[in-house]
Structures are given as structure tokens and as C-alpha cells.
Amino acid sequence: MAEENNVFKSYLTCQVCCETFKEPVSLGCYHNFCRGCLQSFWEQAKNKNCPTCMRKSSKDCLHTNFGLQELVDNYAGRQRADPPESRAVCKTHTQDLKWCEEEQRVVCLVCDQQVHGLTLVPLEDEVRNVKVQLKGQLKSLKRRKNTHKEIYDTYGDMTKHCKKQLVETERQIKEEFEQLHEFLHEEEKERMADLREEGKQKIQTIILEQENIKEQLSSLSEVISAVEQDLPPKDNAAFLTHPRDLWSGSVPQLLRGGLIDVAKHLGNLSFRVWEKMREKIRFTPVILDPNTASNHVVISEDLTSARHKTRLRQSHPDNPERFLEHSNVLGSEGFTSGEHSWEVEVGDHPHWLIGVAKEMVDRKVGLYASPENGFWCLFHHNGGYSNGFHQSLTLERNPERIRVLLDYGRGEVSFYDPKSNVPIFSYSDTFHGKIFPFFSVSAAGEAQTRDVKVCGVEKG
DSSP states (O other): OHHHHHHHHHHHHOTTOOSSSEEEEEEEEEEEEEEEHHHHHHHHSSBOOOTTOOOOOSSSOHHHHHOHHHHHHHHHHHHHOOOOOOOBTTTTTTTTTEETTTTTEOOOOTGHHHHHHHEEEEEEHHHHHHHHHHHHHHHHHHHHHHHHHHHHHHHHHHHHHHHHHHHHHHHHHHHHHHHHHHHHHHHHHHHHHHHHHHHHHHHHHHHHHHHHHHHHHHHHHHHHHHHHHHSSOOOGGGGGGGGGOOOOOOOEEEEETTTTHHHHHTTTTHHHHHHHHHSSSHHHHHHOGGGOOOEEEOOOTTSOOOEEEEESOOOOOOOOOOOOTTEEEEEEEBBSSEEEEEEEEEETTEEEEEEETTTTOOOOOOOOOGGGEEEEEEEETTTTEEETTEEEEEEESSOOOEEEEETTTTEEEEEETTTTTTEEEEEEEEOOOEEEEEEEEEOOTTTTEEEEEEEOOOOO
């Protein structure tokens, strides 16, 4: 029906203005035009040739083609039943304006004779085309607006989460330093007590020695006084019988080590305190990054263990680093070279994945943890073990710890039972970019072990 309507419309269209006839007139060559269009064309061309076939017209007087006018009126009536959009006309010539595709502008055929021969389309058709284009762009803009809104809302969530992280991290830092302060304060008290005890003992020893010397000085003074009194003023043979051994005491010696051993108390003091502190402080080779943890996993305060969230999911912001699916989390430090190892305490936990992953893995979809997707992992599920190639692995026992060895340069990721040092499985590949420790933990069920925990490598 639309096609028939277009054919009918083309029959009623003037070849000069490309619009429906207005007071149509016919030439001897049987071509029809609007009276005003034809007269304007002849005035501009300075001849009376047909605008279509260029045949010279023999008519001096133009008569209205009433049959054609009736068809035009009939068509106009049908158009009024379905009102068209308002028509744009030239204010000077009251001619319908056209759209010139080559010059991309609105033209009037009477005002712009130079556009004859160019591609002209009815202005309303071009308006409809533009509307179609704009509607398509509008859909795209609405989608883009929704994306902008989602990102804006995510930034809002990130702001709230940052404030929460700030408060929580400050609390944990204060707790850590309070423990360190308490340790240092107790260490200071203990060392000050040792110093004071040594000082007290040394001073007491010196005082006792002084008292002994004082008594000896008193005895020596008495002996000296007695001898001086007994000495005769002149030589007297009777004096030869006087005892000659006047003093039998030994010569006193200063005690060695009488002073405080300052070197013992101050020498390498910070280092010795640090060594003692190191015995109390635990070091973990891999720290989990909570900003990568999905909403299905809970990270411990010390960032060393991960547990599956069994009930309501957490509402972390959807930042680019975060996994959306599964209970995945990465280590905080990536490696681009060297050899690295760590152990993971899994106990009797029934469902976990342990290994490494590329930094650029897709974190927003639930990819299978295969080398093809950027993961090199050991799988444990319902008592069985497998790798990223869907291959089952046979182990003599279920180890409570798994040792992971990454040799970046050789492109190897190996898994061992650290208790027996028995190899479980090894991947061989070529690495590019950063490689991160990777962990995934599902529901523990009835198992006693609820978390998988990163540990240092135990020395055999």
C-alpha cells in the first residue's frame, strides 16, 4: 500500500519543485508543472522550453489541467485524513523548500537556480531521515547514559567503601602498633630492671670493699701510731727486742668488673630487640588483596586467610580489580621474574583452587580456571584432585598443606605435598606480564577447616 501511494504521489509531483502540483498546467509535450514553477522557470531561463524535455512550448496562455487538479485535490484529501508534518516554504516565493544532499542545505528552486541538476529531496523526507538517525543515536546515548550512571553509582559505592576501609585500617594499624608499643615498653622495663639490678649489685660490692679497706686503714693507723710511740729517742739496745713484723695483712686489689657493663646493655640494642621481636612476629610470604575479593569470600583481618561467604553476600563496590563470580581473590603482590614459593593450609576443606593467575584475566565473568584463560591451579573437589586441563590426579594421601612453587623464568608452576615433598602436578608455559597468587574457596560444608590460610614455607 505504501509503495502504491509513493507511485501515485510521484505522478502528482512537479518536476521543478518536486512537490505535489499546485494549480497544474500541461504543455504540448504532455509534461505537467505547477503554474508558478513553470512561470518562474521560464523567467529565469529567458525562454519557454519544457523544463523536462526542453521542447519549445507553443502555448502563450497556460490553462489549468482540471483533471489533474482533481487528482491532486483527492490526494490532498487523503493526506489530510492522516495529517502530515507542517511543510516548510520559501517566504518569498511560497515554494516548498528542498534539501540539497550535495551542499547539505535547505534550498528554494526559485531562489537557487544553480542547484538544478543536484540531488534534491523533499524537506520532510530529509527530516524523517534525520529523525530516524537521531532516534538510533538517542538509543545509543541512553545506553551510554546508563553506563555513565552505573559508573557514577559505583564511584559512590567506592567512596563509601574507602571511608569504611579508612576507619577499619586505621583501627588495625593502631592495634598493631599498640601491640608493638606494649612489647617495646615491656622490653624497656625488663632491660631497665636488669640495668638497675646490676647497678645495685655493683654498688653494694664496691661499698663492701670500701668498708674492708676502711677497717684495714684503721688497723694500719693504730699500728703506725704504736710504732711511732715505741721508737726511742736515742739508740737503745733494749729496743732490739721489739717485734719487727708490724703488719701481716695483704695489699688490697681493685675488683675487676666493678663498673656497670654498659656495652652489654647498649651494644646493638635495637638489633637485639628486633631479633627478639622477630621471634614473636609472624611473616607471611603472600598477603591477600581484599580489593580483588569477590562478594562471596571473606578475608581475615591479617589478610592471610579466605573463607566462603555462606549466607548473604557482601556489598563491595564493583571496582575494576574485583572478581564478580565465585569466591576468588588474588595475592597483593605480582611477580614478573624470579622464583617464589608459599604454602597454603587447607586442612580438611573439601572445595578449593590454589595456584597463580595473570593480572589481566577477566574478573567479571565466571571463567574456568584453565591456562587458556590465564589460570594455573590445583583443584580439590569432593575429595578428588584435578588440574586446569580437566585431568584427574591421584594422590597417596590428602595433604593438609599445599606448597606452590612459581619459577617465572622457566614458566613453571608446581604443587607439592610439603610433608613428604612429593610432587603433585606441574604446569609448563610461557608467562608475560605480572603473575599473581590465586585462591578460590567454596563452602566448607561439615569440614572442620573453614578457611584456606597462607603460610610460610616450612623447613624440612
